[in-house]
Amino acid sequence: MSDVTSGDYSRTPESQQKYDFYGGLTLAVVAALLMIGSFFTRTPVPLTSRGAIIVFAATGIAVAFGWLRVKNQQDFYGGMALIMLSLIAFVASNDLPGMRGFAFGPGTAPRLFALVLALLSLVVVVMGLFLPGPHIGAYKIRGVIFIVGAILAFAATIRSLGLVIAAFSCIVICAAAAEDIKWRETVIWGIILTTFCAFLFPYGLNLPFQLWPRFN
Numbered sequence: 001m002s003d004v005t006s007g008d009y010s011r012t013p014e015s016q017q018k019y020d021f022y023g024g025l026t027l028a029v030v031a032a033l034l035m036i037g038s039f040f041t042r043t044p045v046p047l048t049s050r051g052a053i054i055v056f057a058a059t060g061i062a063v064a065f066g067w068l069r070v071k072n073q074q075d076f077y078g079g080m081a082l083i084m085l086s087l088i089a090f091v092a093s094n095d096l097p098g099m100r101g102f103a104f105g106p107g108t109a110p111r112l113f114a115l116v117l118a119l120l121s122l123v124v125v126v127m128g129l130f131l132p133g134p135h136i137g138a139y140k141i142r143g144v145i146f147i148v149g150a151i152l153a154f155a156a157t158i159r160s161l162g163l164v165i166a167a168f169s170c171i172v173i174c175a176a177a178a179e180d181i182k183w184r185e186t187v188i189w190g191i192i193l194t195t196f197c198a199f200l201f202p203y204g205l206n207l208p209f210q211l212w213p214r215f216n
Contacts, residue, residue, distance in 0.1 A: 017066065019073070024064025027080055031057035034084070038091050049090045052118075056083060068129065076128025079121040086118035109201065146177035162212040163201065168194045 035053050038045040059080070062068035070076045093110040127133075150173035157166040171190040175181050201207045 016070075020066070020070055021064045023073075023077055024060040024062070027060030027084075028057045028064065030084060031060060031087075034087060034091060038094075041091065041094050043095045045091055045094050049087065049094070052090075053087055056080070056087065070128060072128040072131055072133030074128070074134055075124050075131075079124035079128060082121035083118050083125065086114040086121065089114035089117075109207075142179065143177040146173055150174040150177075158209075160213065162214075163209045164194055164198055164211050165213065167197045 031053050035050065035057070038050060038053070059068065063070060063076075089110050093114075096110070150170045153173055154166050154170040157169060168190050171193055172186060175186040175190075198211055201209050202211065
């Protein structure tokens with residue numbers, strides 16, 4: 001792109017400021033919408049989750065007005081997007097029982113995975129603030145199509161075809177989002193992850209998932 005300084009990863013100061021202004025405001029607006037949605041759940045959302053949403057919005061505002069400088073836009077905004085996904089998972093699964101103290105239930109897995117995702121994403125965000133890196137390039141629709149398609153395919157097949165087929169299909173479709181996909185490695189990892197899910201959810205978490213299709 002023409003606004004990239006030759007020999008490094010930086011944009012021109014004007015382009016960087018403009019991009020971060022709109023990017024930071026977008027983060028703040030999304031956080032505000034999530035905060036509003038948290039008041040419509042049947043079970044009150046914990047103060048820790050709402051506090052995290054407020055911190056997320058404050059970070060976006062700080063970036064928008066230049067109080068917080070982003071050095072690696074790909075890492076920072078990508079990490080913030082994943083943190084927002086984790087916060088949405090916490091709010092959406094708030095009505096599900098489980099993971100209250102040491103109690104396990106239907107809400108245990110989504111909240112546990114959301115917590116791990118948020119912590120790992122936080123590391124990426126911090127790296128984006130302190131380590132220089134490439135700016136965000138041209139937007140590609142391929143990844144969005146396959147990732148969203150994988151989610152929809154899982155939702156459509158989990159009841160009729162069972163967890164094994166639904167999970168394996170979801171993994172393969174997600175992998176197809178990459179342009180340099182290697183099918184042999186994808187199938188191997190798909191089998192490993194599907195096996196893990198087949199033991200974790202029905203037996204480890206005692207969730208009522210059927211493993212295989214029902215033909216009756």
